[in-house]
Amino acid sequence: MKALVALILLVQLPIHKAVPAAPPAPLGCDDPESEAAAEVAVSYINGRSHHGYKFALNRIENIRVLPQGPNNDIMFLELDLLETTCHILSPTPLANCTVRSFTQHAVEGDCDVKLQKLDGKLSVLASKCHSHADSSEDVLQLCPDCPLLASLNNTDVLTTVTAALNDHNSKTADAYLKLLEIGRAKIQYHPVHIVSVEFAVAATNCSAEEAKANVEACQLLPDDQSNFGFCTATMVTEPSQDLRVDCQLYGHQPGVTYSQPGQDTSAGLVPSVVQGFTNHNLRLSHNNPVASESSSSEFPTSMLSAKSVAKRAVANVAQHDKVPRPVGFVPPPPPCPGKIRHFKI
Numbered sequence: 546m547k548a549l550v551a552l553i554l555l556v557q558l559p560i561h562k563a564v565p566a567a568p569p570a571p572l573g574c575d576d577p578e579s580e581a582a583a584e585v586a587v588s589y590i591n592g593r594s595h596h597g598y599k600f601a602l603n604r605i606e607n608i609r610v611l612p613q614g615p616n617n618d619i620m621f622l623e624l625d626l627l628e629t630t631c632h633i634l635s636p637t638p639l640a641n642c643t644v645r646s647f648t649q650h651a652v653e654g655d656c657d658v659k660l661q662k663l664d665g666k667l668s669v670l671a672s673k674c675h676s677h678a679d680s681s682e683d684v685l686q687l688c689p690d691c692p693l694l695a696s697l698n699n700t701d702v703l704t705t706v707t708a709a710l711n712d713h714n715s716k717t718a719d720a721y722l723k724l725l726e727i728g729r730a731k732i733q734y735h736p737v738h739i740v741s742v743e744f745a746v747a748a749t750n751c752s753a754e755e756a757k758a759n760v761e762a763c764q765l766l767p768d769d770q771s772n773f774g775f776c777t778a779t780m781v782t783e784p785s786q787d788l789r790v791d792c793q794l795y796g797h798q799p800g801v802t803y804s805q806p807g808q809d810t811s812a813g814l815v816p817s818v819v820q821g822f823t824n825h826n827l828r829l830s831h832n833n834p835v836a837s838e839s840s841s842s843e844f845p846t847s848m849l850s851a852k853s854v855a856k857r858a859v860a861n862v863a864q865h866d867k868v869p870r871p872v873g874f875v876p877p878p879p880p881c882p883g884k885i886r887h888f889k890i
Contacts, residue, residue, distance in 0.1 A: 574605040574883030582608070582620050582667055586658040587639070589669040590626075590827070594633050595804040596726060597825025600626035600654045600676070601644050605883040618662045619670075626654035627887055628676070628824070632728055632745050634773040634803060636795050644887050648688040650731065652678045653890045654827045676827035679890045692733035692741070694823035701782075702730040705740040709778030709790040714756065720748035721756035721763050722774065722792065725803055728825065738783040747803065748772040748794060768802050 572579050583605050591599045606623040613619055628651065631642035645651050654676040660669050681693050695702055706727055714721055725745040733739040748771075749756070751763035766772060774794035781787040 571880060572608050572610055573880035574608055579605055579608050579622075579883070582622060582660055582662070583624060585667045586622055586624060586656070586660065586669060586672070587626065589658070590654075590656060590672060590674060591633065591639060593672075594827060597633060597676075597728060597827070598628045598652075599631045599633055599635070599639055599642055600827065601629050601639060601642065601887075603627045603644075603653075603887050604885050604889075605881070607881050613661075616664045620660045620662060620667075622656075622658045622660065624654075624656045624658060625882075626656060626674075626676075626827075627890075628652035628654070632743075632775050634725075634745055634795065634798075634801060635775065636798055636801075647679070647888050647890075648684065648691050650678060650681075650684050650691070650694045651888075651890060652676055652824045656827075671832045673830050674827040676824065678824050683890070692731040692739070695730045695732045695740075696823055697727045697730060699730065699732070701732060701740045702727065702742055705730075705742050705778055705780040705788075706744055708780060708788055709742065709776060710744075710746070712788060712790050713776065713792045714753045717753045719753065720772070720794075721751045721753045721760070722746040722776075723749055723763070723765060725773070726825075728775075730823075737781055740780045740782070742778050742780075744776050744778075745803075746774045746776055746792060746794075748774070769799075770797060771802065772797050773801070773803060 583602055587600065587602050594600075602624060604625040606625055607621075608623075609621040611619045611621075627644045629639070629642035629644050631637045631639070635642075654674055656672060656674040658669060658673075659671040660667050678694050684691055684693060706724065710722060710724060723746060725747050727742060727744045729743040731741045733741075747765050749763040749765055751760075756763050772794050774792055776790065776792040778788065778790045780789075
């Protein structure tokens with residue numbers, strides 16, 4: 546009898562169904578986890594760029610996380626980068642590199658990066674980047690007298706680089722330097738004509754004195770002895786002529802190499818890859834060859850562009866503004882895009 550009563554009471558007990566755990570809140574662009582992923586991505590991008598300058602993070606435009614299993618996520622990032630003053634061959638850590646200001650005619654990089662976070666460790670699976678200089682109109686609107694970027698194969702630019710490198714080699718007692726690439730050039734036309742250039746160089750196996758006898762015999766040092774450097778020069782041609790040159794060698798950096806475009810690198814010749822352009826395009830596209838099938842390096846077609854994300858964020862804020870709010874209410878910022886670290890182009 547007691548067993549029957551116990552059974553009846555058991556049947557009458559309310560049944561509590563297991564409530565599924567709420568999915569984790571989506572990552573915001575300024576969350577620490579997003580910023581950690583962006584830091585890994587930017588380091589990866591600079592580490593695989595072979596020309597031009599290092600880029601720094603300006604803004605995380607969008608982030609998507611696709612869970613793959615326990616402690617295994619795939620992350621898609623859209624990043625807005627800005628060019629720094631550090632050449633890609635410079636040993637200066639990115640944290641110590643200065644982002645070029647807006648009035649210096651800034652260059653912006655746009656990157657899509659796919660990462661995997663496995664057991665807390667981040668690794669890049671794929672990346673796609675391109676870069677472009679800000680429009681001349683934007684620069685002149687803010688700074689009408691600021692010089693603008695010139696084409697890297699502009700005649701005045703080539704003349705200045707040739708004169709600057711010849712001037713340095715004629716005065717140094719050290720290694721004879723050859724041009725690797727012109728990184729940047731600006732021309733000011735009024736009130737005086739000034740050409741400013743920046744270019745990467747490398748030491749050869751000749752001294753500057755030996756090069757006078759037979760410059761054709763001077764070759765770049767092999768990778769295990771390479772010594773890269775960077776020069777800046779300014780030439781004033783009107784009303785009077787003046788040339789100022791400063792070249793610094795970095796010293797040998799194990800593991801650092803320069804991708805030769807396959808043409809003469811004697812003074813004055815510009816790598817054909819940049820002829821007619823004002824800046825080196827980041828143009829990075831890389832798929833990790835060891836990415837597994839389940840972690841395909843393809844980017845999802847549904848991934849929104851940075852501009853779409855920005856428009857959506859503005860629309861969301863505008864929509865919130867239509868809803869009556871208590872006095873003093875401040876709506877939370879949208880999760881993406883994130884904060885601007887330097888300035889918006």
